[in-house]
Amino acid sequence: MTYLIGLLSVVFLGLAIMIVSKSIALSKGIQGADDSDARVDGANNGNAFGFLVFLVLGSIAAAWSFLHSQPDFLPVAGSEHGLKTDQMFWISMGVVTAAFFLTNTLLFVFAFLYRYKKNNVATFYPVNHKLEIIWTIIPAIVMAVLVFTGWRIWRDITKQAPDNAVVIEVTGHQFGWYVRYAGNDDNKLGNQNYKLIDDTNQIGIDFTDESSFDDFTANELHLPKGVPVLLKIKAQDVLHSVYLPYQRVKMDAVPGMPTKFWFVANKSTDEMRAELGKSDFNYKLNCTEICGRGHFGMAITVFVDEPEDYKAWVAQQKPFLTQNPDYLAKVPEKLKGKAQKYAPAEAPAAESDSTQAAAGAAPATASLRRR
Template sequence: MTVFLVIIVLALLAVTGWQMSKIFQLSKGPGAESAEIANDNDNRQQAKLMLWFMIFLYVGMAYSFWHWSKLYLPQAASEHGNEVDTLMFISIGLIMVVQVITQALLHWFAYKYQGKKGNRALFFADNDKLEFIWTIIPVITLAGLIIYGLFTWSDIMNISEDDDPIVIEIYAKQFSWQARYAGEDNTLGEANVRFIEGVNTVGLNVNDTYADDDKITTELHLPVGKQVLFKFRSQDVLHSAYFPHFRAQMNVVPGMVTQFAFTPDVTTAEMRDSEYMVDKVKTINEIRKENSKALMAEGEAPLDSYEFDYFLLCNKICGDAHYNMQMKIVVESEEEYNQWLSEQDEFATVMESQE
């Protein structure tokens, strides 16, 4: 009750102060300047502040580009990835040019045309020439970006049978991924969530002969230079398969199959040896080393040394363990890939071992 009374008293004091200021203003008479109306001095101050803010804006922007550029992803690790990066940097370049010009004009005009007593603003209802210019230029620019993007998208989504891509299913569930390789026939067997039981974790139809040679793994291996057709299924909720280093992403939708394809062109070993990744790994390990000192002082185990690997991530917030939904990707030579794949158990063999 005391707190409530204190709040009421403070509110009444605030209202009283406001009313007294109004009375004081009225007592000055009709010829006095009102503090609520900007005068020439106020306008000069605000105009100068606009110029200083413009300088602050551009200095901050330049610093951000310089300081945070190290957090850019490294070179794309897929054939289409370079086109995606080119489109992104063209878009950023156009946005920056427009932003620099428009913000400079905005702040300079606020300074140059600051309010002055006796000045009257020039008004005109319309200008067909100006409206045509600022309409047609964005239309042409956006059309070019969209057409370029559509060609890149078409390369990813339109898969030719002549390319004979490797077919791999990516199966999502809270909170893990599984990969299913199509086997020797390069044809995935029938699958449905209704068939999930025991070791049949992705729901293959045991009566479908195409499923017999399918191979289910928790690690994704890809041969460099070979096109891979990914087919995505979800067991429970909406997920998003995100391959950041390959510049690829696809929603994984319950009840339907989505797909895209890409050709990896940088092996895991090559990416580890790149200048960007060597510097990044060195920096991370230096941080881990410092953090390990504090952990060891408290009697805890030190952090392991970091080594780069590609990962498949979920880019939808799909639940409380979403952050941990990732699968290691290994890009290797075709010989290494074939060797690894030959060591994986076929679905028929796994089912027979359970009988």
């Protein structure tokens, strides 16, 4: 490809030099030579045929470039809505390509047919309402159809997620992603508060909300195949952007403004590996918003599992409270009984405030009695 670009550059440079030299010769001929009309006719004929040659060679080069680059346009779609957006992409590409070749063909052919000739007289053609109506209405109809079709697809993508959607929270930070799952018990993510962020609770899970008790975190993103997934997207510091190229998912992660995107992955990791012929292939979640010096490494591995495998993986995960029993102390008194379910087996039961107070007061009471 590099050699082709270099060759074309040399060809175009040569053509430019030739045109400049001919222009200089024409100007000299017009100023003093009797055969200036012949020179002008010859130059115009040469340019006119040059236009046709450029049209043919340019069309061949454009077609070759398109066909050569087509495999890199879009990766294989791995979601249900991705099939629709890909179809819309290729329809739009077809319309634009047809318009490109039509208009450029007319441009170069007209330049050839209506080049300067000594005995030609220009026709005064001030207006043609019918022609103007045709070339206004047809593009307007085509654009309206494309816009309406695209709007319908976007409406379906951004509508309310189904009630059975798996809820997963993705939080961007410099330079990585925190992934929180809604757990096995309620499929609800608990509240979050940036004031609660510390070295362990890095996303500020709020344990005054009982929906947080079964939430768990992971360093990778697991998605069930064929099941709606609702991504709740946040950012802690600067603007990031969640990008799953194969699933056709892209949504900005904006500090202070949660966003969301739901979709259905329709090809498991194993199926995509078989289709691509790459046994080591893995889906990736990337950041597509330049967010600092470490932006290039802001990616995590994504696994699309069969529903049974996904359930088995989730069942193996331990809630954040189980892995960090110290946070049981942050649970309100009235919810400690429910939270105790998630305490590790070896951890002592979380003491209530009244029990702790009574334990602290007992020695003092005993000493008073001895007095």
